[in-house]
Amino acid sequence: MRLAHPEFAPDASLSREEMEELQHEVADAAIFEDAFEFDPESVRAEPTDDAQTHLPTGEDENEGEDDDSDVAVPTESPESPVVVGVDQAFVGDLAVSAVVASRDGEVVERAHAAVETEIPYIPGLLSFREGTAILRAFEELTVEPDLAIVDGSGRIHFREAGIATHIGVMLDLPAIGVAKNLLCGDLRDPPEGHMAEGERVPVVSNSRVSAPDGTVIGYALQSRQYPNPDKRHVNPLYVSSGHRVSAETAAELVWQLCAGYKLPEPTRRADAYADEVTETVDT
Template sequence: MKIPTRLSWPTSIEEARLIQEQWRDRVITSDCLPEIHWVAGVDLGFEDGGKTTRAAVAVLSFPDLKLVETAIAICPTIFPYVPGFLSFREAPPILKALRQLTTTPDLILCDGQGLAHPRRFGLACHLGTLLNCPTIGVAKSRFIGTHNEPAPKRGSWTPLKDGEEIIGAVLRTRTQVKPLYVSIGHKIGLETAIAYVLDCTPQYRLPETTRLADRLASNRIQS
């Protein structure tokens, strides 16, 4: 995976907003995927009262979802916690973790938003456009938008809307269990994103990719 090494990260909300507004037009919202052999999940944890970021990535084979590689990056937190701008806090350590991989993911699932973002440029969009890689946002809670409750059966979903615009899907990954919020990150359409999230979620509420990355990021398992 080609990962940018010389990136200038913003130091203010004004600079970050400008980057989001300039880069959101680069997001591809249709299927431009290779054949998927390796899927990855990324997540973060914070230590020292938020001063230190622990980024984790887990790579699994697809479709059998066997863990093949993990990586962790621990570094100082460089951007404050500001809703709507979390990718500037989270992307730098995630990129550092991704650089350690020997297996190149064909698809990355992010614990966060994609298009379901006020400026249509959440973490999944930011990572996807930086890496030129298909990405999906898979969030545990709603950030923006309105929706009807999906039917209780696994695989049921309803559109997540901002006004009349569909910005994601509210997806039931387990029957009678709280749904997830799925949105396009980059180089994938929404219905394809939903299908891959379900393929990566054979047992638990969360996809195996981000479930394992979450455990690594929170130091509940070792890499």
């Protein structure tokens, strides 16, 4: 696919101030509300094993319905959305970005790109280190994605423009940020003990975030938990809107994309593919 907004390119040669200014522009262009076409409930982590099972078996299974006479029953539901997982791996100064696209929980295409790293990791400026590699991987993709799950934060960012937001805005693609650690913000109602599987706690902005204090910028999502969290527990994921998805919907979609593991399937697939590519295209 191609870039919708090249003017927001994460140029690593910019000064720190220019990078931060660009992030403010990206945040202004971002939409932290639901603005997508697909049906969020149709998004799933794994293929439904009966996909082919309900094909015509001669007679139909109409239960006492009178008659729809001659018209062919339009069992045709809208095309399921294409969800892509994005993740990176590094080999020395080489950043390998992997993008894996799935539809109905099945992988339909994989793409990758390796780009030389120009700057070190700087909290808050991640997109300027990994962004170019990610965009190049997306350029290699031929299918049209409907949603991107990006490793890292989206709105949970000092200037509300984490890597998921930057990528989403540049491609004008609905995007969600999934991070394993909290970059900034506070949990609104800190649970006493550990969170139960499926539980969500709002992440709100504080003085370190450009958004007005108390704004819900994401959710801590307990995507997986052990039976007895007192002995051994799993840390939650920090989900935030990247672009064209609200914080609530982002958390729900990520939850639906989980299949028994802490990380959502799109991310796990991209992670595995990134490693796969790394072992081949390195040295």
